[in-house]
Amino acid sequence: DAGVTQSPTHLIKTRGQQVTLRCSPKSGHDTVSWYQQALGQGPQFIFQYYEEEERQRGNFPDRFSGHQFPNYSSELNVNALLLGDSALYLCASSYRTSGLSYEQYFGPGTRLTVT
């Protein structure tokens, strides 16, 4: 049973550039959430996708956008990169945001460094 996968594992970009991160959810899951984890901090919620739509968004600027595909995989796009965007980006998948409690399973993350 494949878990959550993310690509790439590491990425180095320059300020002002754009980046796309990818995530495939755990088999059977249909909901994908993205998190940013700065060094020494807990993960910060960016947004969540279900049925190919953004369902919930955290306190992140519009430079952060995403997409979910019919196969439930997802992309996170960040435009006009800033040094402060350097972090570990985690994808988590779950089954159905039905408003009830649910478990999330995390991928290994993408380490983004902005220079």
Added chain:
Amino acid sequence: EDKVVQSPLSLVVHEGDTVTLNCSYEVTNFRSLLWYKQEKKAPTFLFMLTSSGIEKKSGRLSSILDKKELFSILNITATQTGDSAIYLCAVSAGNQFYFGTGTSLTVIP
């Protein structure tokens, strides 16, 4: 503002010790509280708690939730070096998860 606070921030113990990690929260529309273990990158799921007073147990780890006092504890008994990690507490509220900054646990042989 919704927030999750974990304590202590870090802890160093010897193998065989018992540790208690704390998580308090203030959120709107609480749904559940989850504990994760993060060693290298991906946090791995430990427990999900939704009801007060019901202990969840897995081997040497156990956790309980108090929805009246808005906190949870994670206990680890007979600690081993493999327990060294960051332990994250997350609260599900609405369709978001709010994470604490974590407790860094180091177990010395």
